[in-house]
Amino acid sequence: xxxxxxxxxxxxxxxxxxxxxxxxxxxxxxxxxxxxxxxxxxxxxxxxxxxxxxxxxxxxxxxxxxxxxxxxxxxxxxxxxxxxxxxxxxxxxxxxxxxxxxxxxxxxxxxxxxxxxxxxxxxxxxxxxxxxxxxxxxxxxxxxxxxxxxxxxxxxxxxxxxxxxxxxxxxxxxxxxxxxxxx
Amino acid sequence: xxxxxxxxxxxxxxxxxxxxxxxxxxxxxxxxxxxxxxxxxxxxxxxxxxxxxxxxxxxxxxxxxxxxxxxxxxxxxxxxxxxxxxxxxxxxxxxxxxxxxxxxxxxxxxxxxxxxxxxxxxxxxxxxxxxxxxxxxxxxxxxxxxxxxxxxxxxxxxxxxxxxxxxxxxxxxxxxxxxxxxx
Numbered sequence: 001x002x003x004x005x006x007x008x009x010x011x012x013x014x015x016x017x018x019x020x021x022x023x024x025x026x027x028x029x030x031x032x033x034x035x036x037x038x039x040x041x042x043x044x045x046x047x048x049x050x051x052x053x054x055x056x057x058x059x060x061x062x063x064x065x066x067x068x069x070x071x072x073x074x075x076x077x078x079x080x081x082x083x084x085x086x087x088x089x090x091x092x093x094x095x096x097x098x099x100x101x102x103x104x105x106x107x108x109x110x111x112x113x114x115x116x117x118x119x120x121x122x123x124x125x126x127x128x129x130x131x132x133x134x135x136x137x138x139x140x141x142x143x144x145x146x147x148x149x150x151x152x153x154x155x156x157x158x159x160x161x162x163x164x165x166x167x168x169x170x171x172x173x174x175x176x177x178x179x180x181x182x183x
Numbered sequence: 184x185x186x187x188x189x190x191x192x193x194x195x196x197x198x199x200x201x202x203x204x205x206x207x208x209x210x211x212x213x214x215x216x217x218x219x220x221x222x223x224x225x226x227x228x229x230x231x232x233x234x235x236x237x238x239x240x241x242x243x244x245x246x247x248x249x250x251x252x253x254x255x256x257x258x259x260x261x262x263x264x265x266x267x268x269x270x271x272x273x274x275x276x277x278x279x280x281x282x283x284x285x286x287x288x289x290x291x292x293x294x295x296x297x298x299x300x301x302x303x304x305x306x307x308x309x310x311x312x313x314x315x316x317x318x319x320x321x322x323x324x325x326x327x328x329x330x331x332x333x334x335x336x337x338x339x340x341x342x343x344x345x346x347x348x349x350x351x352x353x354x355x356x357x358x359x360x361x362x363x364x365x366x
Contacts, residue, residue, distance in 0.1 A: 004244070004245060005246055005253075008248075014205070019299055029324060029326065033323070035324035036201065037248040038200045038201065038203050040203070045298070061187070064294075065189050065208060065220040065222060066220075066222045067297055067301055071294070073297070076298075109347070111348045112295045112296045112348075113225075113296050113302055114247040114249060114254055114256070115202070115228070115247070115259075115261070116202055116225070117223075119296055143187050143213045158291075164292070164297075165293055165295075166304070166353065169293045169353060170349065173353065173356040173360060177359060177360060180360070180364075181363075
């Protein structure tokens with residue numbers, strides 16, 4: 001087993017933002033040479049698979065400025081400082097969709113872009129949904145459209161790229177695997 | 184259907200780097216208010232599911248400075264300017280693993296972090312591998328350890344978080360779904 005570690009020699013804070021920070025590290029490589037690493041610090045996020053009593057997947061459509069287009073995704077949001085991920089998951093589900101759930105079951109977690117960012121997504125399954133309010137309770141700069149679709153409709157949306165993000169793609173495969181394993 | 188678009192009023196280039204650029208956009212929101220969006224521009228990447236003749240998954244272990252630890256992932260790499268993704272996929276597979284393949288079959292693509300970055304990953308399946316050289320041909324600042332594991336071993340590595348990134352998590356589910364559907 002080689003020692004692959006890259007040790008920071010100098011760290012430069014390039015930008016401290018509302019959601020992300022950018023750091024530039026001069027690192028020493030395993031062979032003794034040096035290189036630069038651009039790193040995005042992110043607070044981490046949660047995402048929620050929520051199925052209604054009619055077995056429809058609760059989804060949100062929102063404008064993604066980085067892509068200059070709207071995507072349909074499973075409900076998600078970034079963690080507040082000191083907030084446990086399952087609490088974030090409950091809060092985001094309720095704010096974005098008006099649904100509450102009996103419990104949040106952890107499914108898995110993954111780093112989204114380990115090559116340049118430390119963002120981690122904790123994925124949950126929302127057990128037993130209840131509609132607690134008709135309206136969403138969004139942040140003041142958040143505009144989100146609620147959708148409820150069958151898995152077949154979601155797969156069609158993945159084909160035509162209305163759904164086009166890693167966490168939602170993972171979630172759809174997860175649901176299909178669960179169903180095949182139940183057969 | 185609401186118009187969710189967020190129009191840029193002012194764009195500020197904060198940082199232009201080797202791999203990522205950071206931009207800060209003042210945007211006008213659907214309700215007429217304004218907000219700020221922090222955006223990472225990334226050239227996009229490819230990732231490759233490569234199974235050996237013994238049905239083992241070809242994987243690479245590398246240090247991820249953003250996480251300050253090593254992860255085991257499927258072979259991947261960022262696209263060079265003007266390079267078609269399947270060419271990048273062939274090149275990265277060969278450089279990181281010493282394997283060539285007969286053809287690269289596109290599986291899907293996804294944005295990894297649409298909330299703040301435009302990074303897209305094109306996922307391929309490498310058909311019919313051939314070992315073309317014993318050694319890797321890595322970039323001068325790239326240190327990568329080659330692994331070949333069964334799917335069961337990969338799932339165990341996912342449980343203990345040696346595997347912990349979105350594209351590899353997606354790839355493992357993809358392989359399981361293929362196998363269940365072939366039964």
